Amino acid sequence: MKKTITVMIVLFSLIANLGANTAAVFAETDGAKTPAITAAPSIVAETGVLIDARTGTVLYNKGMDIQEEPASTTKIITGLLAIEKLPLDKVVTIDAETPFTEGSRIYLMEGEKITVRDLLYALFLESANDAAVALAVEMAGSVDNFAVMMNQKAKELGAENTNFRNPNGLHLEGHVTTARDLAVIAKTAMENPVFRQYVSTYKYTIQPTNKQEEPRYLYNTNRLLYDNKTKVSVNGVLRPAKYDGVVGIKTGYTGQAGGCLVAGAERNGTELIAVVMKSTDSGRFGDSIALLDWGFENYHTVKLVNKGAAAGIIKVSRGAQRQAPLVAKQNGYVTLPVNQTARQIQKVVKTAEKVKAPVQAGQKFGSVDFFRNGELLGSVPVVSGETVEKGGIFSAFSGLDKGAVKIAAGIGTAVAIAAAAVGILLYMRYQNIKRRKLRRQQRALRIAMDREKDKLYYNRENYMNR
The missing domain is CATH 2.60.410.10 (D-Ala-D-Ala carboxypeptidase, C-terminal domain)
Structure with a gap:
């Protein structure tokens, strides 16, 4: 019987503890229970991260510190540096080497004169590799020198596992970064209103230049901004690529890097940044939508100060x-x-x-x-x-407290009184010395006069007896 009672007590305790642990999944908030964070989505990308754009808090992590090639997401830091260092109206003259840049480009020509503003639109919308080189040469004199500038900036921003070797992200051995580092760079870039305006623009026209008679029509490669026609898989469900609340920021794709995307979106005061690397061409958009959906579903940003x-x-x-x-x-x-x-x-x-x-x-x-x-x-x-x-x-x-000021004032008063007393004593001594000196002078005069009187009296006696 005792054994049966003991077993029942143990079972009862286990059930009670189980209930307590289950309740611990919820947190009391304003009298209501907060459900646990839902399961994180599965993404195609080999690495990825989701952060709060205002706090930098990491909300999702899939191998975020693994180094990968960033492809054209490299242009985030290239464009940020150009915005910080070059006037937008500055006219750049294209050198002889830039037109031979491979990959996506706007076909800049040697000797062509074009503004920094137009080069930035080409960089962010058309992902133009030749525009990236033109900006790099204008800022640093060469691609190699600009790579040094890029890495210095990356370290300043806290990107510790990054090594940039060119301004556009074309395949080059050793040109690597991580999902976390891209998110860190993107967070700072999106705090710049000029940068933010560029990466959220859908289309732009570069007017004819001295070497190009026709306008250049540019369209953003980021389908999240506009594309309602293309369907992408989001957790196994086909959805339009266009995403409500998207604010940018940059696509990337090469054969070696795969599909890369840094995507930002804002809803109800909460802004998130998703980064996916080594995905597929369409998978990068589906991955980003899945991460952003999950982030907005589970988290929000609260302003405290x-x-x-x-x-x-x-x-x-x-x-x-x-x-x-x-x-x-x-x-x-x-x-x-x-x-x-x-x-x-x-x-x-x-x-x-x-x-x-x-x-x-x-x-x-x-x-x-x-x-x-x-x-x-x-x-x-x-x-x-x-x-x-x-x-x-x-x-x-001025920096003393009231007690110290009183003490200091008392000391000052005492010193002043002492100084006054000394002054009075010195004055009195001076007056005494002056009076003594005067008395000595008067006594000496009397003695001299008495001598003169004696001398006259003596002479009178001699005169009368003569």
């Missing part, structure tokens, strides 16, 4: 003013499951207490960190909202 929001003050010693306001440098976001809200996020402001002048507006002095259940989800830099110059001689006391 507005750019310029007050974040306290910082004391400034030896400054023209005693303190400076602190503000958030940029908007602050976190990525959360769809039914979770900002209520579950703890914001912690960490700043320096005191700093020595001068202080520059925009100078970093801390951060606003976002935590959920002790886990750091993200942060925003906290910077000075004003410039504080060095102060005058009395600014040395």
Whole structure:
């Protein structure tokens, strides 16, 4: 009987624990239960990643750090560098080598004069390899020099497993990157409004040039922007390639790289970037749609801090003013499951207490960190909202607290009183010395006069006795 009771107790405990574990899949949010994240999609691509474009949070990962050839997705960094370094109205004269670039091109001619703006449209829409070379030569003098520039920029952005060797992505041994690195580069590129405008454009016309009598009509190779006719397989279901909310950004395809695509889309304030590499020509579009669908179904971006929001003050010693306001440098976001809200996020402001002048507006002095259940989800830099110059001689006391100021004031008063007392004593001593000197002079005069009187009296006696 005891054995039977023991077994029943054990079974009851197991059932209770099973129920507890099942309930743990859900999280309470505003009185409702949040369903677990749905199963991630299966994609054709050998590697891929899905990130939140605002926070950089990785939502999906399939071999995202495996190096692959990026094909024309390389042009993301080429175009970004051109936008940062060249005026859009600058006229570029095509050299003798650029027209011989292979692959997709707009057939630039030696001596042709064309603006940076038109070359960028050719780069992003038609994926023109000759336009990429023309921009590279204009910026760095040669393709090899530009490759150095590309890799420096990639490292600055945090792309650690990337090695670019040309500006267009044509097959070249050692020209490799990863899905994660492409996502990192794309995230920064899409924060540039000029870049964003180019990659979201469907068609553009380059007007005749000094070497080309006819206009060049350009159409974007990214079917997600416009193509309702072509059907692609998304999790086994045929769907139009056009995707609602798409904002760019760049296609790529070579025989060695396979189908590559960096795709961005925005819905209801949430923007995602999907990267797929080593897929098929049509598979890259279906893969990207599957990842974007899954991301929007399961996650959303929540804004926690507005750019310029007050974040306290910082004391400034030896400054023209005693303190400076602190503000958030940029908007602050976190990525959360769809039914979770900002209520579950703890914001912690960490700043320096005191700093020595001068202080520059925009100078970093801390951060606003976002935590959920002790886990750091993200942060925003906290910077000075004003410039504080060095102060005058009395600014040395500006950074002291009230108690210290009182002590300093007391010491100053005591010193002043002591100095005044010393001054009075010195003055009195001076007056005493002056009076003594005057008395000595008066006494000496009296003695001299008395001697003169004696002398006259003596002479009178002699005169009378003569």
